[in-house]
Amino acid sequence: MILDVDLRHQQGAFTLEARFQSQGRLTALFGPSGSGKTTLVNAIGGLIRPAGGRICVRGRVLVDTQQRVFVPKHRRRIGYVFQEARLFPHLNVEQNLQFGRWFTPRRERAADFRAVTELLGLGHLLKRWPSTLSGGEKQRVAIGRALLSDPHLLLMDEPLASLDEERKGEIYPYIERLRDEGNVPMVLVSHSVPEIARLATSIVVLNNGRIVASGPASDILRHTRFFPQAGPVEAGALVETHVLRHEEAFGLTVLQAAAGPLTVSRLDLPVGSPVRVRLRARDVILSLTPLEGVSALNVLPGIVAALEEAGGSSVDVTLACGEDEIVASVTRKSVERLGLKVGQPVHAIIKSIAFDREALGTVQAGNM
Amino acid sequence: MTDWLSPEEWTAVRLSLKVALVAMGASLLPGIAIAYALERGRFWGRQALDVMVHLPLVLPPVVVGYALLLGFGRRGPIGAYLAEQFGIVLSFRWTGAALACAIMGFPLLVRAIRLSLETVDRKLEDAAGTLGAHPVWVFFAVTLPLILPGIIAGMVLSFAKAMGEFGATITFVSNIPGETQTIPSAIYTFTQVPGGEGGALRLTLVSVAISIAALWMSEWMARRVRRRFLA
Incomplete structure (x- = not known):
């Protein structure tokens, strides 16, 4: 130790x-x-x-x-x-x-x-x-x-x-x-x-x-309730990825996570570099169906793994997306309206702009 | 070069310099130790020590000189012991003059060092500790270099005080030409005899020159130290 x-x-x-x-x-x-x-x-x-x-x-x-x-x-x-x-x-x-x-x-x-x-x-x-x-x-x-x-x-x-x-x-x-x-x-x-x-x-x-x-x-x-002083907005999931390819024409970079591909604005890193990204819980939107016709680039399918009261009106929803876990902070009202429960398949929608530039850091694989 | 001062005047100048340098040098280490103890120490009797050290600053110099005579005179308890055990006699000797000057300048020395100790950032000492330095090494490698300007200032004050000391010196060791007659005593003697104005004036000029030189030198040394880390 x-x-x-x-x-x-x-x-x-x-x-x-x-x-x-x-x-x-x-x-x-x-x-x-x-x-x-x-x-x-x-x-x-x-x-x-x-x-x-x-x-x-x-x-x-x-x-x-x-x-x-x-x-x-x-x-x-x-x-x-x-x-x-x-x-x-x-x-x-x-x-x-x-x-x-x-x-x-x-x-x-x-x-x-x-x-x-x-x-x-x-x-x-x-x-x-x-x-x-x-x-x-x-x-x-x-x-x-x-x-x-x-x-x-x-x-x-x-x-x-x-x-x-x-x-x-x-x-x-x-x-x-x-x-x-x-x-x-x-x-x-x-x-x-x-x-x-x-x-x-x-x-x-x-x-x-x-x-x-x-x-x-x-x-x-992952847990928003540990960061009450920072506000629920600051918590989020850490996802290990690597650079899959660059889309120079759009000024974008595609990262490969276990959960699926994530598109972010162009990163100045060579293909294959490990990148740790943080998906802030407030930037994740949940949908029951794979949405068509929205401007957000990142839609990851997953299964509700846990629902946790996070204080106030919000609930932390943990999704299992492949081997990654993503957390969405949603209101209790939404949980009820969508009828969310553990084991339910949902889609996490993440706007590419929701990637916190500051949270993009390089890490070596196997360092966690 | 030597013509403009009479042999007696030269003797007084040389003696004054010797007494002042010895007084300053001898009080330096105790001065640093006592300043450190007063500033950082938490011990019984700290207040009393503080008062003792500062006493010469407020007492009439003649009183200090008389106290020295009582204590360090041949028949005084300390003087008798020193004479018997070590053959050291202070009364009516130039060494006694140095002792009187050291004691009169001591509060000035301690005050200057203590003031600069006060401004030392204790956090730097903590940092040195985390780097593996034993407290003794922290003192020598960090604290001491940082208070060097204060030590220099204190030394100059102590030296200047010794150059000008009159009351305690003349009471304790009298005014013996060639043995205890420092510049102030010599000037006093000159003013007491007819036709002594010339000698008094010359020694006054020498005294002024030495004081200015000491101030200038301390300024130069302090600037050299400061230029390195306060640029």
Whole structure:
């Protein structure tokens, strides 16, 4: 088990009670601000001493209040990328990157300086001072600095929160490469659904100091009720696809999912590339018959697998489409009008424009 | 070059520089340690230590000098012990002048270092910890470089205070030419004798020049440090 956490902590009037396990290459801690995400990673990183509980990272006990175990942060070997990069202003980029290395036992120095600087695109910045870097560059240096201390786990506390969309887009591919090519499991704190949909392999949902749900990303993202703060609109199914072909004349790309072909606007990816898409529950329309004469390009046949109350007037309808599952958020009234029940064949209609551009991320097959 | 100052005046200048440099150098490490303890420490008696350190700032210098004489004089408890055990005599020696100057400048040194410690971002120290640095290394690799401008400022203040110290010095170690007669004592002596105005004026000019040079040098050093990380 990569992460095994069971802890209680009190901070003023706020109580955190978290118990979860994760085996993910990238575990996202998701929740609204004030839900206890940062407290949780601070406890894992050793920045705070939890009132009670146990924290185990890759089989190593870091905290066990019953056994009176508390490993101080400098002996945990847990990298931490903070919201603000926290680069040392008196050291240049290269010295910042090397900082953790000075304190890593020689035989445990595995991270290759050149490989890491190359992976994060830092080669040309080495002689610069932190004060001359852009926000995105600073965060890349901070990630590299943490990686070069050869951590057993890498914590990232909303590392992109202070960046604009364009800069975020610059950094996502680096995190994806780390997730897919690196050998350091990661924990990412985030309150952005598109971000975790793109990056996470496992998700832990926190609300008001409690764990609401945890599990593989594809399972968690399907359920609208886990994301009440984001509104029911944000939940949706994750579907793994690959690029089937491009229709240059229309500026479209056809993706092959297990459920069937999906048409999206032209993607700048070669044929065969794996692409993870998120079908937001609110963008899926249900129909009893295969509709003819509608403008939507994507119609997938499926069978109703589950009906779940999602609060208010809406119901989450889970469809089994081949091996994929798609979720539609519809009103209770529609469920009644269509007479939807488990086992019923229906058609999911998805407008091609409903594909969230932000949620289109490349993943390697078999990474879930 | 040396003609414009008399040998006695040169002796006073050299002695003043020696006393001020030794006072500054000797108080540097205790100054950093006490500033750190006062700013970060949570221990019993912190308030009392704070008051003790700041006392020379508010007490009349003559009082400090007299207290030193009582404590460090040959018959004082500390002075007698030092003389017997180590053969160190401070009263009426230039080393005593250095001690008096160090104590008078100490609150200025501690204050400057403490102020810059206050501005150090503790989050940087946390970050260094997560990178595997033991707290002692965090201090030397992160905290110390970040407070360097404050340390330089404190050193200059301590040096300048030592160059100008008069009351505590003359009370504790008197005004012995060649041994304890620093620039201020020499100027005072010149003003007490007929025809001493020339010497007093020359030493005043030297004093002004040294002060300006010290300020300029600290400014230059602080800028060098700052240019690196606050560009």
